[in-house]
Amino acid sequence: MAGKARPARERMVYSAAQLVRARGVAMTGVRDVVAHADAPRGSFQHYFPGGKDQLVGEALIWSGDFAARWVASYDQTTGEPSPSGLFAHMARLWKEDLTARRYERGCxxxxxxxxxxxxxxxxxxxxxxxxxxxxxxxxxxLVRMGVAPQRAPGLATLMVSALEGAIMLARVRRDVGPLDTVVTELSPLLDSCAP
Amino acid sequence: MAGKARPARERMVYSAAQLVRARGVAMTGVRDVVAHADAPRGSFQHYFPGGKDQLVGEALIWSGDFAARWVASYDQTTGEPSPSGLFAHMARLWKEDLTARRYERGCxxxxxxxxxxxxxxxxxxxxxxxxxxxxxxxxxxLVRMGVAPQRAPGLATLMVSALEGAIMLARVRRDVGPLDTVVTELSPLLDSCAP
DNA sequence: CGACTACTATGACGATTGTCATACCGAGCG
DNA sequence: CGCTCGGTATGACAATCGTCATAGTAGTCG
Structure with a gap:
Protein backbone atom coordinates (compact mmCIF):
# COMPACT_ATOMS: atom_id res chain seq x y z
CA MET A 1 0.00 0.00 0.00
CA ALA A 2 2.16 2.85 1.23
CA GLY A 3 5.75 2.19 0.29
CA LYS A 4 8.22 3.10 2.98
CA ALA A 5 10.71 4.53 0.57
CA ARG A 6 10.32 7.95 2.17
CA PRO A 7 10.62 8.85 5.83
CA ALA A 8 7.61 8.58 8.07
CA ARG A 9 7.32 12.31 8.56
CA GLU A 10 6.88 12.98 4.87
CA ARG A 11 4.40 10.16 4.55
CA MET A 12 2.27 11.66 7.29
CA VAL A 13 2.15 15.03 5.59
CA TYR A 14 1.23 13.39 2.31
CA SER A 15 -1.42 11.20 3.91
CA ALA A 16 -2.87 14.18 5.72
CA ALA A 17 -3.24 16.02 2.43
CA GLN A 18 -4.92 13.04 0.80
CA LEU A 19 -7.34 12.44 3.65
CA VAL A 20 -8.16 16.12 4.04
CA ARG A 21 -8.99 16.56 0.40
CA ALA A 22 -11.22 13.50 0.58
CA ARG A 23 -13.15 14.02 3.80
CA GLY A 24 -12.24 17.46 5.06
CA VAL A 25 -10.21 18.57 8.04
CA ALA A 26 -12.64 17.83 10.83
CA MET A 27 -13.48 14.39 9.50
CA THR A 28 -9.80 13.50 9.28
CA GLY A 29 -8.55 12.26 12.61
CA VAL A 30 -4.92 12.23 13.60
CA ARG A 31 -5.21 8.50 14.18
CA ASP A 32 -6.48 8.07 10.63
CA VAL A 33 -3.48 9.90 9.24
CA VAL A 34 -0.88 7.81 11.04
CA ALA A 35 -2.73 4.66 10.03
CA HIS A 36 -2.92 5.72 6.39
CA ALA A 37 0.74 6.67 6.40
CA ASP A 38 1.63 3.38 8.05
CA ALA A 39 3.57 5.40 10.59
CA PRO A 40 4.10 4.79 14.28
CA ARG A 41 1.62 6.68 16.36
CA GLY A 42 4.20 7.89 18.78
CA SER A 43 6.08 9.61 16.00
CA PHE A 44 3.27 12.00 15.32
CA GLN A 45 3.67 13.96 18.50
CA HIS A 46 7.40 13.80 18.01
CA TYR A 47 7.48 15.29 14.54
CA PHE A 48 4.51 17.57 14.99
CA PRO A 49 4.64 19.12 18.44
CA GLY A 50 2.23 21.73 17.12
CA GLY A 51 -0.43 19.06 16.91
CA LYS A 52 -3.04 18.71 14.22
CA ASP A 53 -2.79 22.34 13.18
CA GLN A 54 0.86 21.94 12.27
CA LEU A 55 0.17 18.76 10.34
CA VAL A 56 -2.66 20.30 8.34
CA GLY A 57 -0.62 23.41 7.76
CA GLU A 58 2.27 21.46 6.31
CA ALA A 59 -0.13 19.41 4.21
CA LEU A 60 -1.45 22.64 2.76
CA ILE A 61 1.91 24.08 1.82
CA TRP A 62 2.81 20.72 0.33
CA SER A 63 -0.34 20.92 -1.77
CA GLY A 64 0.46 24.44 -2.86
CA ASP A 65 3.95 23.46 -3.91
CA PHE A 66 2.64 20.44 -5.75
CA ALA A 67 0.12 22.52 -7.66
CA ALA A 68 2.76 25.09 -8.54
CA ARG A 69 5.13 22.39 -9.71
CA TRP A 70 2.46 20.90 -11.93
CA VAL A 71 1.72 24.27 -13.47
CA ALA A 72 5.41 24.82 -14.12
CA SER A 73 5.65 21.37 -15.71
CA TYR A 74 3.75 22.80 -18.66
CA ASP A 75 7.13 24.00 -19.90
CA GLN A 76 8.05 20.49 -21.00
CA THR A 77 5.06 20.33 -23.29
CA THR A 78 5.75 19.65 -26.91
CA GLY A 79 4.10 22.01 -29.32
CA GLU A 80 3.23 25.68 -29.19
CA PRO A 81 2.42 26.79 -25.64
CA SER A 82 -0.74 28.82 -25.16
CA PRO A 83 -2.89 29.99 -22.24
CA SER A 84 -5.65 27.61 -23.21
CA GLY A 85 -3.11 24.82 -23.40
CA LEU A 86 -1.95 25.62 -19.89
CA PHE A 87 -5.49 25.61 -18.61
CA ALA A 88 -6.16 22.28 -20.28
CA HIS A 89 -2.95 21.01 -18.75
CA MET A 90 -4.17 21.97 -15.28
CA ALA A 91 -7.59 20.46 -15.87
CA ARG A 92 -6.23 17.20 -17.24
CA LEU A 93 -4.55 16.32 -13.98
CA TRP A 94 -7.84 16.69 -12.18
CA LYS A 95 -9.79 14.74 -14.75
CA GLU A 96 -7.45 11.82 -14.38
CA ASP A 97 -7.40 12.04 -10.60
CA LEU A 98 -11.17 12.29 -10.26
CA THR A 99 -11.90 9.39 -12.56
CA ALA A 100 -9.09 7.19 -11.27
CA ARG A 101 -10.06 7.81 -7.64
CA ARG A 102 -13.77 7.69 -8.41
CA TYR A 103 -14.43 11.23 -7.16
CA GLU A 104 -13.21 10.37 -3.69
CA ARG A 105 -10.83 13.28 -3.40
CA GLY A 106 -11.15 16.95 -4.17
CA CYS A 107 -8.94 19.97 -3.60
CA LEU A 142 1.36 33.16 -18.47
CA VAL A 143 3.91 35.94 -18.72
CA ARG A 144 6.48 33.42 -19.88
CA MET A 145 4.34 32.78 -22.93
CA GLY A 146 3.83 36.44 -23.67
CA VAL A 147 0.74 37.56 -21.80
CA ALA A 148 0.94 41.17 -20.67
CA PRO A 149 2.20 41.29 -17.05
CA GLN A 150 -0.65 43.53 -15.93
CA ARG A 151 -3.16 41.19 -17.53
CA ALA A 152 -1.81 37.93 -16.18
CA PRO A 153 -2.99 38.12 -12.55
CA GLY A 154 -6.59 38.59 -13.57
CA LEU A 155 -6.44 35.69 -15.97
CA ALA A 156 -4.78 33.50 -13.37
CA THR A 157 -7.52 34.26 -10.86
CA LEU A 158 -10.12 33.41 -13.44
CA MET A 159 -8.43 30.16 -14.34
CA VAL A 160 -7.99 29.04 -10.76
CA SER A 161 -11.54 30.03 -9.87
CA ALA A 162 -13.09 28.23 -12.81
CA LEU A 163 -10.97 25.14 -12.23
CA GLU A 164 -11.76 25.01 -8.55
CA GLY A 165 -15.48 25.42 -9.11
CA ALA A 166 -15.47 22.83 -11.87
CA ILE A 167 -13.75 20.36 -9.57
CA MET A 168 -16.52 20.83 -7.06
CA LEU A 169 -19.27 20.42 -9.64
CA ALA A 170 -17.57 17.36 -11.05
CA ARG A 171 -17.49 15.79 -7.62
CA VAL A 172 -21.12 16.61 -6.99
CA ARG A 173 -22.25 15.21 -10.32
CA ARG A 174 -19.75 12.35 -10.35
CA ASP A 175 -18.93 13.42 -13.88
CA VAL A 176 -15.90 15.21 -15.30
CA GLY A 177 -18.12 17.13 -17.70
CA PRO A 178 -17.69 20.48 -15.92
CA LEU A 179 -13.92 20.23 -16.35
CA ASP A 180 -14.27 19.81 -20.11
CA THR A 181 -16.88 22.53 -20.22
CA VAL A 182 -14.81 25.24 -18.57
CA VAL A 183 -11.80 24.36 -20.70
CA THR A 184 -13.82 24.55 -23.89
CA GLU A 185 -15.69 27.71 -23.00
CA LEU A 186 -12.65 29.57 -21.70
CA SER A 187 -10.18 28.67 -24.44
CA PRO A 188 -10.99 31.43 -26.94
CA LEU A 189 -10.97 34.06 -24.21
CA LEU A 190 -7.63 32.88 -22.85
CA ASP A 191 -5.92 32.65 -26.22
CA SER A 192 -7.04 36.14 -27.16
CA CYS A 193 -4.54 37.42 -24.60
CA ALA A 194 -1.43 35.83 -26.08
CA PRO A 195 0.60 37.09 -29.03
CA MET B 1 -31.26 38.05 17.55
CA ALA B 2 -33.29 35.30 15.97
CA GLY B 3 -36.88 36.46 15.83
CA LYS B 4 -39.45 33.80 16.50
CA ALA B 5 -41.63 34.96 13.66
CA ARG B 6 -41.18 31.62 11.92
CA PRO B 7 -41.67 28.18 13.37
CA ALA B 8 -38.80 26.47 15.12
CA ARG B 9 -38.42 23.83 12.45
CA GLU B 10 -37.72 26.36 9.72
CA ARG B 11 -35.33 28.24 11.96
CA MET B 12 -33.33 25.09 12.54
CA VAL B 13 -32.99 24.42 8.83
CA TYR B 14 -31.91 27.99 8.24
CA SER B 15 -29.45 27.96 11.12
CA ALA B 16 -28.02 24.67 9.92
CA ALA B 17 -27.37 26.18 6.50
CA GLN B 18 -25.69 29.22 8.02
CA LEU B 19 -23.49 27.23 10.36
CA VAL B 20 -22.57 24.68 7.72
CA ARG B 21 -21.49 27.30 5.24
CA ALA B 22 -19.38 28.92 7.92
CA ARG B 23 -17.66 25.99 9.59
CA GLY B 24 -18.53 22.94 7.52
CA VAL B 25 -20.72 19.97 8.29
CA ALA B 26 -18.50 18.10 10.73
CA MET B 27 -17.70 21.21 12.72
CA THR B 28 -21.39 22.04 13.05
CA GLY B 29 -22.90 20.18 15.97
CA VAL B 30 -26.55 19.50 16.36
CA ARG B 31 -26.42 21.28 19.69
CA ASP B 32 -24.93 24.33 17.97
CA VAL B 33 -27.78 24.43 15.49
CA VAL B 34 -30.54 24.32 18.08
CA ALA B 35 -28.75 26.97 20.10
CA HIS B 36 -28.30 29.23 17.07
CA ALA B 37 -31.91 28.74 16.10
CA ASP B 38 -33.02 29.47 19.65
CA ALA B 39 -35.04 26.28 19.44
CA PRO B 40 -35.82 23.72 22.11
CA ARG B 41 -33.39 20.86 22.00
CA GLY B 42 -36.08 18.26 22.35
CA SER B 43 -37.74 19.50 19.20
CA PHE B 44 -34.83 18.52 17.04
CA GLN B 45 -35.37 14.80 17.35
CA HIS B 46 -39.06 15.40 16.96
CA TYR B 47 -38.88 17.27 13.67
CA PHE B 48 -35.86 15.45 12.30
CA PRO B 49 -36.18 11.76 13.10
CA GLY B 50 -33.60 11.20 10.38
CA GLY B 51 -31.02 12.88 12.58
CA LYS B 52 -28.25 15.16 11.43
CA ASP B 53 -28.31 13.82 7.88
CA GLN B 54 -31.89 14.89 7.41
CA LEU B 55 -31.19 18.33 8.84
CA VAL B 56 -28.19 18.92 6.60
CA GLY B 57 -30.08 17.57 3.62
CA GLU B 58 -32.93 19.99 4.12
CA ALA B 59 -30.48 22.82 4.65
CA LEU B 60 -28.95 22.00 1.29
CA ILE B 61 -32.19 21.98 -0.65
CA TRP B 62 -33.09 25.24 1.10
CA SER B 63 -29.82 26.69 -0.13
CA GLY B 64 -30.41 25.45 -3.65
CA ASP B 65 -33.86 26.99 -3.73
CA PHE B 66 -32.52 30.22 -2.32
CA ALA B 67 -29.82 30.43 -4.98
CA ALA B 68 -32.31 29.66 -7.73
CA ARG B 69 -34.69 32.30 -6.44
CA TRP B 70 -31.93 34.89 -6.40
CA VAL B 71 -30.97 34.05 -9.97
CA ALA B 72 -34.59 34.37 -11.03
CA SER B 73 -34.84 37.71 -9.27
CA TYR B 74 -32.72 39.16 -12.05
CA ASP B 75 -35.95 39.52 -13.97
CA GLN B 76 -36.92 42.54 -11.89
CA THR B 77 -33.79 44.38 -12.93
CA THR B 78 -34.25 47.70 -14.62
CA GLY B 79 -32.36 48.13 -17.83
CA GLU B 80 -31.40 45.80 -20.61
CA PRO B 81 -30.78 42.25 -19.33
CA SER B 82 -27.60 40.53 -20.45
CA PRO B 83 -25.60 37.41 -19.49
CA SER B 84 -22.87 39.53 -17.98
CA GLY B 85 -25.47 41.46 -16.03
CA LEU B 86 -26.85 38.22 -14.66
CA PHE B 87 -23.40 37.09 -13.63
CA ALA B 88 -22.73 40.40 -11.94
CA HIS B 89 -26.08 40.06 -10.22
CA MET B 90 -25.07 36.69 -8.82
CA ALA B 91 -21.66 37.94 -7.73
CA ARG B 92 -23.04 41.06 -6.07
CA LEU B 93 -24.97 39.04 -3.50
CA TRP B 94 -21.78 37.27 -2.49
CA LYS B 95 -19.74 40.43 -2.37
CA GLU B 96 -22.19 41.98 0.03
CA ASP B 97 -22.49 38.86 2.12
CA LEU B 98 -18.75 38.29 2.38
CA THR B 99 -17.96 41.86 3.35
CA ALA B 100 -20.91 42.24 5.70
CA ARG B 101 -20.18 38.96 7.44
CA ARG B 102 -16.41 39.51 7.30
CA TYR B 103 -15.74 36.36 5.30
CA GLU B 104 -17.20 34.15 7.99
CA ARG B 105 -19.52 32.25 5.69
CA GLY B 106 -19.02 30.64 2.31
CA CYS B 107 -21.15 28.45 0.10
CA LEU B 142 -29.99 32.66 -20.04
CA VAL B 143 -32.42 31.27 -22.56
CA ARG B 144 -35.00 33.81 -21.42
CA MET B 145 -32.67 36.55 -22.60
CA GLY B 146 -32.00 34.90 -25.93
CA VAL B 147 -29.00 32.64 -25.50
CA ALA B 148 -29.16 29.56 -27.70
CA PRO B 149 -30.64 26.65 -25.72
CA GLN B 150 -27.81 24.30 -26.65
CA ARG B 151 -25.28 26.91 -25.56
CA ALA B 152 -26.83 27.86 -22.24
CA PRO B 153 -25.89 24.80 -20.13
CA GLY B 154 -22.21 25.21 -20.87
CA LEU B 155 -22.29 28.87 -20.02
CA ALA B 156 -24.20 28.18 -16.82
CA THR B 157 -21.62 25.63 -15.73
CA LEU B 158 -18.87 28.11 -16.45
CA MET B 159 -20.61 30.85 -14.50
CA VAL B 160 -21.32 28.69 -11.49
CA SER B 161 -17.81 27.27 -11.50
CA ALA B 162 -16.12 30.64 -11.74
CA LEU B 163 -18.38 32.12 -9.08
CA GLU B 164 -17.84 29.25 -6.69
CA GLY B 165 -14.09 29.32 -7.10
CA ALA B 166 -14.00 33.08 -6.71
CA ILE B 167 -15.95 32.80 -3.47
CA MET B 168 -13.34 30.41 -2.15
CA LEU B 169 -10.44 32.62 -3.20
CA ALA B 170 -12.15 35.66 -1.72
CA ARG B 171 -12.51 33.88 1.59
CA VAL B 172 -8.90 32.76 1.57
CA ARG B 173 -7.60 36.22 0.74
CA ARG B 174 -10.17 38.05 2.84
CA ASP B 175 -10.72 40.24 -0.19
CA VAL B 176 -13.57 40.40 -2.67
CA GLY B 177 -11.15 41.08 -5.49
CA PRO B 178 -11.59 37.66 -7.12
CA LEU B 179 -15.32 38.27 -7.43
CA ASP B 180 -14.73 41.49 -9.32
CA THR B 181 -12.05 39.86 -11.41
CA VAL B 182 -14.13 36.98 -12.70
CA VAL B 183 -17.03 39.30 -13.48
CA THR B 184 -14.78 41.66 -15.42
CA GLU B 185 -12.88 38.97 -17.27
CA LEU B 186 -15.91 36.94 -18.17
CA SER B 187 -18.23 39.74 -19.26
CA PRO B 188 -17.15 40.02 -22.92
CA LEU B 189 -17.28 36.27 -23.38
CA LEU B 190 -20.74 36.02 -21.85
CA ASP B 191 -22.22 38.90 -23.78
CA SER B 192 -20.93 37.49 -27.05
CA CYS B 193 -23.56 34.78 -26.71
CA ALA B 194 -26.62 37.00 -26.54
CA PRO B 195 -28.37 38.70 -29.43
C1' DC C 1 30.88 0.96 29.70
C1' DG C 2 27.61 4.91 30.46
C1' DA C 3 25.29 8.90 28.80
C1' DC C 4 22.85 11.13 25.50
C1' DT C 5 19.71 11.75 21.66
C1' DA C 6 16.17 10.30 18.26
C1' DC C 7 12.42 7.82 17.77
C1' DT C 8 8.65 4.57 19.13
C1' DA C 9 5.00 2.51 22.12
C1' DT C 10 1.06 2.68 24.95
C1' DG C 11 -2.43 4.10 28.11
C1' DA C 12 -5.26 7.50 29.83
C1' DC C 13 -7.35 12.20 30.19
C1' DG C 14 -11.28 15.36 29.51
C1' DA C 15 -14.09 17.11 26.11
C1' DT C 16 -17.43 16.63 22.56
C1' DT C 17 -20.07 14.12 19.36
C1' DG C 18 -24.84 12.01 17.55
C1' DT C 19 -28.35 9.51 19.30
C1' DC C 20 -31.56 7.43 22.32
C1' DA C 21 -34.85 6.84 26.41
C1' DT C 22 -37.80 8.66 29.34
C1' DA C 23 -40.70 11.89 31.38
C1' DC C 24 -43.35 16.18 31.29
C1' DC C 25 -46.65 19.74 29.55
C1' DG C 26 -50.93 21.60 27.54
C1' DA C 27 -54.55 21.66 24.46
C1' DG C 28 -58.37 19.10 21.96
C1' DC C 29 -62.07 15.93 22.35
C1' DG C 30 -64.98 11.97 23.50
C1' DC D 1 -63.28 13.62 33.66
C1' DG D 2 -59.67 10.74 31.12
C1' DC D 3 -57.28 9.97 27.07
C1' DT D 4 -54.46 11.02 23.25
C1' DC D 5 -50.96 13.57 20.86
C1' DG D 6 -47.75 17.23 19.10
C1' DG D 7 -44.24 19.35 21.22
C1' DT D 8 -40.72 20.02 24.94
C1' DA D 9 -37.20 18.93 28.56
C1' DT D 10 -33.44 16.36 30.44
C1' DG D 11 -30.04 12.96 31.35
C1' DA D 12 -27.30 9.37 29.88
C1' DC D 13 -25.24 6.38 26.44
C1' DA D 14 -21.11 4.71 23.71
C1' DA D 15 -17.95 6.39 20.59
C1' DT D 16 -14.49 9.35 19.06
C1' DC D 17 -11.71 13.26 19.27
C1' DG D 18 -6.89 15.81 20.16
C1' DT D 19 -3.61 15.81 23.46
C1' DC D 20 -0.63 14.54 27.10
C1' DA D 21 2.43 11.63 30.24
C1' DT D 22 5.40 8.16 30.67
C1' DA D 23 8.22 4.46 29.51
C1' DG D 24 10.47 1.94 26.23
C1' DT D 25 14.06 0.92 22.36
C1' DA D 26 18.07 1.74 19.14
C1' DG D 27 22.07 3.99 17.93
C1' DT D 28 25.98 7.07 18.51
C1' DC D 29 29.58 9.30 20.74
C1' DG D 30 32.78 10.21 24.58
Missing part, protein backbone atom coordinates in the same frame (compact mmCIF):
# COMPACT_ATOMS: atom_id res chain seq x y z
CA UNK A 108 -7.36 20.24 -0.16
CA UNK A 109 -7.42 24.03 -0.24
CA UNK A 110 -11.13 24.08 -0.96
CA UNK A 111 -11.78 21.63 1.85
CA UNK A 112 -9.78 23.68 4.32
CA UNK A 113 -11.23 26.98 3.18
CA UNK A 114 -14.75 25.68 3.60
CA UNK A 115 -14.23 24.59 7.18
CA UNK A 116 -12.36 27.57 8.55
CA UNK A 117 -14.62 30.24 9.92
CA UNK A 118 -13.89 33.93 9.87
CA UNK A 119 -11.20 33.92 12.52
CA UNK A 120 -7.49 33.90 11.85
CA UNK A 121 -6.12 30.51 12.75
CA UNK A 122 -2.54 29.39 12.20
CA UNK A 123 -3.88 27.04 9.53
CA UNK A 124 -5.47 29.82 7.54
CA UNK A 125 -2.16 31.57 7.14
CA UNK A 126 -0.69 28.49 5.50
CA UNK A 127 -3.76 28.17 3.33
CA UNK A 128 -3.25 31.71 2.13
CA UNK A 129 0.38 31.15 1.17
CA UNK A 130 -0.48 27.87 -0.55
CA UNK A 131 -3.10 29.55 -2.70
CA UNK A 132 -0.71 32.38 -3.40
CA UNK A 133 2.02 29.95 -4.46
CA UNK A 134 -0.33 28.25 -6.86
CA UNK A 135 -1.67 31.44 -8.39
CA UNK A 136 1.78 32.90 -8.68
CA UNK A 137 2.92 29.87 -10.64
CA UNK A 138 0.09 30.40 -13.10
CA UNK A 139 0.99 34.07 -13.48
CA UNK A 140 4.62 33.25 -14.13
CA UNK A 141 3.68 30.71 -16.74
CA UNK B 108 -22.96 25.59 1.85
CA UNK B 109 -22.77 23.37 -1.21
CA UNK B 110 -19.03 23.80 -1.44
CA UNK B 111 -18.64 23.00 2.25
CA UNK B 112 -20.72 19.86 1.96
CA UNK B 113 -19.10 18.73 -1.27
CA UNK B 114 -15.66 19.08 0.26
CA UNK B 115 -16.45 16.91 3.24
CA UNK B 116 -18.29 14.09 1.55
CA UNK B 117 -16.02 11.31 0.39
CA UNK B 118 -16.63 9.14 -2.61
CA UNK B 119 -19.48 7.11 -1.19
CA UNK B 120 -23.13 7.79 -1.80
CA UNK B 121 -24.64 9.15 1.37
CA UNK B 122 -28.23 10.36 1.68
CA UNK B 123 -26.82 13.86 2.01
CA UNK B 124 -25.01 13.73 -1.30
CA UNK B 125 -28.23 13.11 -3.14
CA UNK B 126 -29.71 16.31 -1.76
CA UNK B 127 -26.51 18.11 -2.62
CA UNK B 128 -26.82 16.95 -6.19
CA UNK B 129 -30.39 18.18 -6.56
CA UNK B 130 -29.53 21.49 -4.92
CA UNK B 131 -26.73 22.13 -7.38
CA UNK B 132 -28.97 21.05 -10.22
CA UNK B 133 -31.68 23.45 -9.11
CA UNK B 134 -29.23 26.31 -9.04
CA UNK B 135 -27.70 25.56 -12.40
CA UNK B 136 -31.09 25.02 -13.98
CA UNK B 137 -32.18 28.46 -12.81
CA UNK B 138 -29.16 30.00 -14.53
CA UNK B 139 -29.90 28.12 -17.73
CA UNK B 140 -33.52 29.26 -17.71
CA UNK B 141 -32.50 32.84 -17.20
Missing amino acids: PMMATAAELGGGDSPVKEHLRTAAETWERAVVDE | PMMATAAELGGGDSPVKEHLRTAAETWERAVVDE
